[in-house]
Ligand code: SF4
């Protein structure tokens with residue numbers, strides 16, 4: 618794609634572009650307002666007007682592929698599936714995954730994460746960690762959008778226990794209940 622860096626004389630005069638922007642914005646505003654008024658009287662039903670989703674009381678459905686908050690998957694016995702191989706941390710472009718590996722006392726080969734943390738303030742929700750994982754130990758299929766509620770940086774760091782508990786909660790309650798619980802605190806602000 619060719620980028621046009623230099624401004625034309627018309628753009629450098631500045632005011633014409635401001636007026637052009639105001640005309641576009643104003644035009645959309647008045648069109649939406651008029652169409653919504655017509656809808657109130659049962660008219661122009663075939664015309665669509667822009668709507669504002671009244672989040673958190675309303676929401677549009679997220680697609681199945683939506684990359685939500687992470688979770689660490691569990692084995693059948695409830696322990697963490699992760700083998701602390703560091704592939705997710707290596708693939709992460711935001712460098713926001715911190716892992717400390719430990720060894721099982723009865724298994725000299727397989728490892729597990731003593732510490733597994735995601736700094737969600739740095740995370741860009743790209744999903745590369747999920748793609749990189751060779752054993753399906755990390756997923757972003759919770760349907761939950763990132764939290765923006767906290768009072769210190771530490772409030773946004775999700776550790777191993779939080780990520781494992783999310784898997785248990787998802788299994789026990791399902792996506793919809795988990796989502797309702799997640800947005801409840803925003804509904805009473
Ligand atoms: S979603 Fe992307 S940025 Fe976030 S932890 Fe995974 S790899 Fe890193």
Ligand code: SF4
Nearest residue numbers: 699700702703705750
């Ligand atoms: S989550 Fe997957 S990729 Fe990341 S350390 Fe664990 S096993 Fe490896």
